[in-house]
Amino acid sequence: MRTALVTGAARGIGLATARLFLEDGWRVVMLDRDAPALEAAAQGLDNVLPVVADVSVGQDVARVAQECAGPEGLAALVNNAGIADFGPIEDTGFDRWRAVMEVNLDGVFRMTQALTPALKAARGGIVNIASISGLRASTLRVAYGTSKAAVIQLTRQQAVELGEYGIRANCVCPGPVRTKLAMAVHSQDIIDAYHDAIPLNRYGSEREIAEAIVFLCSERASYITGQTLAVDGGFEATGVGLPALRR
Ligand SMILES: NC(=O)c1ccc[n+]([C@@H]2O[C@H](COP(=O)([O-])OP(=O)(O)OC[C@H]3O[C@@H](n4cnc5c(N)ncnc54)[C@H](O)[C@@H]3O)[C@@H](O)[C@H]2O)c1
Numbered sequence: 001m002r003t004a005l006v007t008g009a010a011r012g013i014g015l016a017t018a019r020l021f022l023e024d025g026w027r028v029v030m031l032d033r034d035a036p037a038l039e040a041a042a043q044g045l046d047n048v049l050p051v052v053a054d055v056s057v058g059q060d061v062a063r064v065a066q067e068c069a070g071p072e073g074l075a076a077l078v079n080n081a082g083i084a085d086f087g088p089i090e091d092t093g094f095d096r097w098r099a100v101m102e103v104n105l106d107g108v109f110r111m112t113q114a115l116t117p118a119l120k121a122a123r124g125g126i127v128n129i130a131s132i133s134g135l136r137a138s139t140l141r142v143a144y145g146t147s148k149a150a151v152i153q154l155t156r157q158q159a160v161e162l163g164e165y166g167i168r169a170n171c172v173c174p175g176p177v178r179t180k181l182a183m184a185v186h187s188q189d190i191i192d193a194y195h196d197a198i199p200l201n202r203y204g205s206e207r208e209i210a211e212a213i214v215f216l217c218s219e220r221a222s223y224i225t226g227q228t229l230a231v232d233g234g235f236e237a238t239g240v241g242l243p244a245l246r247r
Helices: 012-023 035-042 058-068 094-122 142-165 180-185 188-197 206-217
Strands: 003-007 027-032 048-052 076-079 125-129 168-174 228-231
Touching (some): 003 058, 012 076, 076 094, 076 206, 125 142, 168 206, 206 228
Parallel strands (some): 027 048, 125 168
16 A cells, blocks of 8 residues: 655645545555644544654654655655745744745755655655745745745755656645635635636635645656646636736
8 A cells, every 4th residue: 555644634735635645545644733633634534644743843854754664665745734924025024934934845845855765665756735826926925935936946856856766746836725724814805806816716625736736646647747736727827817808
């Protein structure tokens, strides 16, 4: 049985991804730093190993790597854990900037580095979760958007360097999904504006993002590496999206 490790698996996109892996016959290591939420999420699921850990803490990451070390290795690593903190540049103190970078960027670096031996053993696949905020700049996202743009480049670095071990690395950039993370920073005005700016006129679902992630981890994507896939209802493709230019 192939093993996938999903970070931020207690809810939202990470939980939907863990469930889809299970449906497809994988074993899943569900990692999250929110212990009660993780326990609730893992309850009743077979073939899961819940692991309480923080991807931004070196000791936690080292422990996870030890727990995942085995002859069968790790066939998929999904670096999904992330936080959002939106605010103007002038109000974003260095502590807020670092808090976002520590999880969204440093966490992806730490986890991938620590789990590379396990990924080598299984010639596994990495999927890093960035965002449309890493593809297009926006107000109020100086830390979040920059962290996600860096994740896109980090993915390419991983693909280029780890390819010789048979390890693939790809990046998924979700559009807006109604998770706890998004709802904490999306006001009704923002929700309405997103509907207007997205060609498919709606938010995506956790499941729709998970489908792309699990595909990229699977054998079906065996020759795909170093790519960035926006799963965003067409948002990124929109160039001059002026309402006045519509019919
Ligand atoms: N929801 C959206 O609209 C959206 C859009 C684009 C990108 N994303 C990205 O998708 C990913 C998942 O987001 P979501 O919307 O499902 O969020 P969410 O807040 O619903 O879930 C995130 C999970 O990650 C966990 N987590 C956070 N920091 C962690 C850490 N340091 N170590 C371990 N676990 C940690 C949280 O406890 C939570 O269970 C994030 O990287 C986010 O930036 C989300």
